[in-house]
Amino acid sequence: METKILNKSIGFKDNVLTYGDYSLCYIETNGALKIDHVEFFDAVILESRDADFARLIIKKIRSSFDINVYLKPIFLINHKETTDSYVNELHDGIIFSFDQIPEKINDIIHLQNLAKHLDHTPSNSFEIQIFKKALNFLYTREDRSLSPVVDPASFLSYSYPLLSVNFETYEESKVLDILEWAFHEDLIWPDYFDRVYLCNNCKTGRLSIRETCPSCQSSNLKQEDLIHHFPCGYIGPISDFKNKVDGSLNCPKCSKSIRHIGVDYDKPSVINQCLNCNNVFQDYIVKAKCTHCSHDTEVQYLIPKEINIYKLTKKGRLAPVTGIVTSGFEIGEEISGTVGFSTFSTMMHYEQQRMKSNPQLVSNYSVLYLENIFDILKTMGIIKEKALLSDLAQIIRDNITAADYITYQNPSLICICINDEKLVDAQILTQTVIKKLKELFHNNFNNFELTVKSKTQALVLTEKFDDRLREITKILVEEI
Ligand SMILES: [Zn+2]
Ligand SMILES: [Zn+2]
Ligand SMILES: [Zn+2]
Known part of the structure; x- marks a missing residue:
């Protein structure tokens, strides 16, 4: 049994470092780790001269579903540069010797204090469970974005280490599914970064592309x-x-x-x-052979997927503390008086075609962002929530004509197409609608003040509607 005192206040015995009331678990290369033991320490000091071993330990800790394990601060020591994304992205700092531990104690205390704010409601779906873990991590690290990193180990060539760590490398596309889900739940907002193509059989992205007869x-x-x-x-x-x-x-x-x-x-x-x-x-025909499942397909049939940098929306920033409130059902056709978003988008496209053949026609659209509607929705069950969203649609319907239409992108984002009105009239109409929506919340929810941000635009022929809508929504959602 080795006992040595490094200086008068740092103790080291049986791979446990102590400093004042704090104890840290030291894991040396090829040392054993009982994952449950991690929770009894304030932090982990991990020797990372061997990237494979460091990756293994980091994956064990960060993929745990025990909040006392996966949030644990990990400091690397004897670090050697590596391309491993888990090692590079999922630690809390690098130290050069145990003497630096006192400097890290404040970071540990700060993180422990932030962790006390976290909501502990049990998750009722797999997506929530995985995403809440990532949100908790970001919250305690005071970070607000999920960025992709180039990752040779990933079957997509990119990974989002904080989410990917929960999956096997060949399951990376599940991470994209979760991000898509979180986007639809208005927890994150995408900024385009790159595009990858996936095998249409097994959804991995390790493809051998060649020209064929x-x-x-x-x-x-x-x-x-x-x-x-x-x-x-x-x-x-x-x-x-x-x-x-x-x-x-x-x-x-x-x-x-x-x-x-x-x-x-x-x-x-x-x-x-x-x-x-x-x-x-x-x-020739360009084909892509999947090196995971051997499926060989023409490149036109590969599945394109956007790799985005995601920023937390206001709802996403609050979710670690309030819990994730989901819409619980597919938004769209189910709410009376509205159309599904893809139908809406197609109709806007037809509108543009109509305007092309008849320059007299005009069309406008308004985007409404009900910033704090989730404060109300989280207190309701799914049935009541749906009824409320139908009521909102009805109020809007009462103020527009039969030629106009409404869609929900998610419960907090409404888009209305207003035809045959001048832009200025469409703007006035939108303000009237917002006033009535606010009244409904004020009268029915104990004087609740609904915050609505909006933008009304004329539909123009030179812009792609979906792209423009994306830009507008981004401005409304990100505006603080
Ligand atoms: Zn495949
Ligand atoms: Zn041939
Ligand atoms: Zn000749």
Whole structure:
């Protein structure tokens, strides 16, 4: 049993460091870790000179569902640079010696104090359970965004370590599903970062892309330039022109030698030959073979997925403390007086087509963000919630015409299409609607002050409606 005193206040015995009332668990490379023991310490000091071992321990701790384990501060010591995303993203600082522990005690206390605010309502779905963990972590680290990192270990080439740590690397697409869910629940807001393509069979992204023969699907192709000889008009692959002996070029039809590109010949295109079936063709087929499930598919049938940087919305920032309140049902056709969002978007597209053929027509749309509606919704069951959202739709309906339509993107985001009105009139109409919505909340919910942010725009032909709506919504949601 090794006992040594590093200085007068730091103690070290049996892999436990003590400083004042605080005790920290030291895990050296290839040391054992009983995960349940972590909760009895104030922090973990992890030796990270071996990235694989450090990854294993970090994954064990951060993927736990015990809040006293997964939130534990982890400090790295003897750190060696690595590309491992879990090691790089899921620690709380790097120290060079145990002497630095006193400096970290304040961080530990701060984090423990923040953790006292967290809501502990049991999660009633898998998505909530996973996402609440990530929100709790962000809250205690005073962070507000979930960013993708390039990750060679991930089957998508990207990971969101805080969420990904709960899954196997080949299950990474489940992380994207959870993020999509959180976006629809108005917990996060996306900023486009990149796009990846996934296998349409197993949804992983490790793909081998190659050009294949359209008749036999072999990738054993040879590509050649086509040559067009101006004086005689002959067109053929460059190999027909090549002298086998000295490699000089002569036309096989008129035997003249070929000299200057652009003067006596040009290369109009390329030609492919399949070395498997001898087929000669101009256009090959680009296919992607999945290295996980071996499924081979044309690239046009791959599943495109956006990789976004996600920022927490106001609801998302509050959720660690208040708990996650979900809409509980699919928004859209189910609420009387409204249409589903994709239908709405299609109708706006038709509206633009109508305006194209008749320049006299005008159309506007208003976006309403009911910022604090969740304060009311969280006190209701699903049935009552749906009834309330129908009532809101009805109030809006009473103020618009039969040619206008409404959609909910989520319970806090309403979009209204207002046709055949001048923009200024559509704006006035929108303000009237907002006034009535506020009255409803004030009269029915104990003088509750509904906060509504809105924007009314004319529909124009040059903009893609979905993109514009996204921008507007982002401005409304992020505005503090
Ligand atoms: Zn696959
Ligand atoms: Zn072939
Ligand atoms: Zn010729």
